[in-house]
Amino acid sequence: MSDTVVLKAEARDRVGKGxxxxxxxxxxxxxxxxxDNKDPISIVLPAKEVTLMLHAGGFLTKLIDIEVDGKKHKVLPKDYQLDPVKDFMMHVDLLRISSKTTVTVNIPVHIEGxxxxxxxxxxxxxxxxxxEVEVHCPASAIPEFFTVDISKSxxxxxxxxxxxTLPEGVTPTITDRDFTIATIQAPGGGVEDDAEEEDAPEADEVPATSQSEEGDEE
Incomplete structure (x- = not known):
């Protein structure tokens, strides 16, 4: 699990496109x-810090402590909007979490060996x-990555x-089969290609990106 990031934010009194x-x-x-069954809070975040977090990777699995008027809110980024032309951050949706919150996230796969x-x-x-592997897990214990060891393959x-090896409380969203993560193929392909195609993600299994390029809806 990655460390929680702390960001200071300002309360926002006015909303709307202007x-x-x-x-x-x-x-x-x-x-x-x-x-978390609480009223939404409109805030303003520093663009530089948020953009650096986005480009560092794993933005949608990173826990953040947002400090607003001296009070901290533990959140998880759930969606963001980028300008379709200039590619700068336009808006961020942050899910307030508690010790009981369960989320669905995509965890990257690291190959070792x-x-x-x-x-x-x-x-x-x-x-x-x-x-990546899509899983259900506690919001307070999101894995940073999964490791697949091929040193003996x-x-x-x-x-x-x-x-x-999945941490306690972490379960894949696909439960009807032991799906493939990686294969060691013969040079030039071969019969292993067919196995790969059978286990490759189908169209309805590929999670939609949480990035939206639509304009700010406020």
Whole structure:
């Protein structure tokens, strides 16, 4: 689990497109905190810090302590909007979380053991079928990444979700099969390609991006 980031924010009295444009001209980002059966709070965030967090990766799985008027709100970014032309941050939606909150997030997959992999040493090719795995997990314990060890894999081997050690309370959203994460293929493809296609994510399994390029809806 990654460390919680602390950001100072300002309360926002006015909402609407005109107000949002004025905020962005000041180098800030309009945002809203919602959820946990509490009233939403409109706030203003520093654009530089938020943009750096976005470009660092893992933005939608990063816990943030937002401090507003001396009070902290633990949140998880759930959505954001970028300007479709200039690509700057336009708005952020922040989900207020508690110790009981469960969220659905995409966790990146890290492959390790490539230097010691017999299959790769023999000329095989590593094919990563899923670079991320969608899971349900406690909002307070979101894994930073999952590790798949291929140090003992040979040509023809398939690494499935069952080969990944999942932390307590973390479950894949796909539960009807032991889906493939990666394969070690023979040089030039071969029969392993067919196995890959069978386990590759279908269109309705690929999670929609949380990034929106629509204009600010406020």
């Amino acid at each position: 107000s949002s444009r004025a905020i962005r001209r000041q180098g800030k980002v309009p945002a809203v905190i919602y959820g 490539e230097d010691d992999c017999p299959g790769l040493t023999a000329g095989g090719v590593l094919n990563i079928v899923r670079h 040979v040509i023809g081997d398939t690494l499935n979700i069952s080969d990944v």
